[in-house]
Amino acid sequence: xxxxxxxxxxxxxxxxxxxxxxxxxxxxxxxxxxxxxxxxxxxxxxxxxxxxxxxxxxxxxxxxxxxxxxxxxxxxxxxxxxxxxxxxxxxxxxxxxxxxxxxxxxxxxxxxxxxxxxxxxxxxxxxxxxxxxxxxxxxxxxxxxxxxxxxxxxxxxxxxxxxxxxxxxxxxxxxxxxxxxxxxxxxxxxxxxxxxxxxxxxxxxxxxxxxxxxxxxxxxxxxxxxxxxxxxxxxxxxxxxxxxxxxxxxxxxxxxxxxxxxxxxxxxxxxxxxxxxxxxxxxxxxxxxxxxxxxxxxxxxxxxxxxxxxxxxxxxxxxxxxxxxxxxxxxxxxxxxxxxxxxxxxxxxxxxxxxxxxxxxx
Amino acid sequence: xxxxxxxxxxxxxxxxxxxxxxxxxxxxxxxxxxxxxxxxxxxxxxxxxxxxxxxxxxxxxxxxxxxxxxxxxxxxx
Numbered sequence: 317x318x319x320x321x322x323x324x325x326x327x328x329x330x331x332x333x334x335x336x337x338x339x340x341x342x343x344x345x346x347x348x349x350x351x352x353x354x355x356x357x358x359x360x361x362x363x364x365x366x367x368x369x370x371x372x373x374x375x376x377x378x379x380x381x382x383x384x385x386x387x388x389x390x391x392x393x394x395x396x397x398x399x400x401x402x403x404x405x406x407x408x409x410x411x412x413x414x415x416x417x418x419x420x421x422x423x424x425x426x427x428x429x430x431x432x433x434x435x436x437x438x439x440x441x442x443x444x445x446x447x448x449x450x451x452x453x454x455x456x457x458x459x460x461x462x463x464x465x466x467x468x469x470x471x472x473x474x475x476x477x478x479x480x481x482x483x484x485x486x487x488x489x490x491x492x493x494x495x496x497x498x499x500x501x502x503x504x505x506x507x508x509x510x511x512x513x514x515x516x517x518x519x520x521x522x523x524x525x526x527x528x529x530x531x532x533x534x535x536x537x538x539x540x541x542x543x544x545x546x547x548x549x550x551x552x553x554x555x556x557x558x559x560x561x562x563x564x565x566x567x568x569x570x571x572x573x574x575x576x577x578x579x580x581x582x583x584x585x586x587x588x589x590x591x592x593x594x595x596x597x598x599x600x601x602x603x604x605x606x607x608x609x610x611x612x613x614x615x616x617x618x619x620x621x622x623x624x625x626x627x628x629x630x631x632x633x634x635x636x637x638x639x640x641x642x643x644x645x646x647x648x649x650x651x652x653x654x655x656x657x658x659x660x661x662x663x664x665x666x667x668x669x670x671x672x673x674x675x676x677x678x
Numbered sequence: 679x680x681x682x683x684x685x686x687x688x689x690x691x692x693x694x695x696x697x698x699x700x701x702x703x704x705x706x707x708x709x710x711x712x713x714x715x716x717x718x719x720x721x722x723x724x725x726x727x728x729x730x731x732x733x734x735x736x737x738x739x740x741x742x743x744x745x746x747x748x749x750x751x752x753x754x755x
Contacts, residue, residue, distance in 0.1 A: 379679045433726025458680040462727040465710040510680040513730045565736035566722050575711040
């Protein structure tokens with residue numbers, strides 16, 4: 317790294333901190349709705365240096381954490397079938413279902429493969445023509461275009477043994493549900509950078525227009541986050557509520573239109589259940605009729621069955637920003653990253669895992 | 679989960695794949711969602727797909743407020 321650049325960045329960070337403290341008359345409650353922000357905020361120490369100016373709370377911003385036990389149960393049921401190879405992202409392996417996890421199932425002999433790209437699942441299907449390959453797909457809008465492109469690729473290759481178990485979720489409907497519930501007080505949103513690469517600015521406008529809350533689409537470097545906080549505080553100071561883009565090197569106002577078109581060709585929104593938030597209208601994505609033959613839930617007749625969260629677990633309140641991880645009686649005792657009880661402790665980007673790693677145990 | 683890693687495209691294949699360099703590590707990446715990307719471009723990569731070309735001018739500048747602050751004004755918007 318250029319030493320002059322580093323010096324300038326340090327100077328800029330000090331200046332931003334000074335400006336933020338100057339703008340905050342009283343601590344403002346800002347919610348970040350992306351797990352990558354949660355980790356970046358903890359890792360950089362921003363939370364501790366800004367305690368008097370802003371109160372940073374985490375929202376339902378990690379696709380792994382919001383995957384309900386019922387969806388995990390469905391994936392487990394599929395993985396128990398002899399002919400099935402289940403492919404999924406590594407983060408999901410330890411998420412608890414109602415009585416088991418994919419990791420436990422794999423240890424007991426189920427064929428479960430961890431993949432890095434959805435395209436790997438198509439390759440597994442091509443290499444195993446006598447097996448049924450099911451891709452258990454979670455993700456927000458950042459990931460959905462890649463999943464949609466993969467479905468199209470499987471169709472193009474005539475891959476008849478490839479199926480999708482879709483557990484994708486959409487961010488704006490969750491924000492609306494959170495705000496409509498009216499339980500949590502939020503002065504501003506640090507909006508997710510990479511979801512916004514795809515969806516752009518427009519889907520968040522209701523946050524400012526209908527609820528009067530400003531939002532800033534923010535990048536993930538410590539300076540990005542400080543600038544995002546500064547931009548939010550400046551809006552509050554000037555009595556404005558708008559949606560602004562701090563992360564302009566990656567996020568265009570209109571997002572990635574082609575990616576959204578591909579998403580729209582393959583998926584259609586549907587009501588979906590979130591861990592912690594319950595059912596939210598039009599907040600999930602299911603395959604369109606044209607791709608119904610690839611839908612694992614239909615092909616194997618696996619309706620979604622709701623399952624309750626583990627007893628005593630406060631993930632639900634934590635995901636809504638109503639409680640902090642240390643408020644949970646299981647946090648750091650029965651629930652740790654090695655033996656997680658709730659999903660927020662499983663994902664490395666989960667709020668509880670972040671508190672455990674960086675926030676100290678009470 | 680929504681991690682996006684910036685990398686530089688070093689070569690293109692006719693299959694819609696590109697070789698992308700991530701600080702010395704080379705990986706094959708799909709350009710299906712970002713077909714306009716060319717050799718030399720920086721792209722943001724997520725789960726094996728380039729999801730956006732990074733704006734070179736914006737990328738060079740650390741922050742929009744950089745000059746404003748270093749000049750010590752801090753008042754303008």
